[in-house]
Amino acid sequence: MTSTALQTLGDEQLERARQASNGRSSVTVHRGRRLRQTLLALTAGTRLGEHQSPGDATVLCLRGAVSLNLGERSIDVPEGALVDVPAQRHDLVAAEDSLVVLTVGVG
Secondary structure (H helix, E strand, O other), X not given: OOOOOHHHHHHHHHHHHHHOOOOEEEEEEEEOXXXXXXXXXXXXXXXXXXXXXXXXXXXXXXXXXEEEEEOOEEEEEEOOOEEEOOXXXXXXXXXXXXXEEEEEEOO
């Protein structure tokens, strides 16, 4: 079993995101046979482009606030909130500097 200090790791990722030209940085914190978890740092206004989730997925906002956009529908994800990602094309936009954990079922 491995333990990861997400807030400390998140601080590092946010600093990298602030220095990156695309305004984001990420690190995989768990990769198993059926589950992948990625800590993603996004600066305010940064958009993770539209894509299709490869399987069941959730977004957990650890810090800041993001919006999950699904066509005409938008789901606000404030700090501390966990939302299911519907199985349709979507994007993610940071309303402010944010840290999220993306969890995706694989295989």
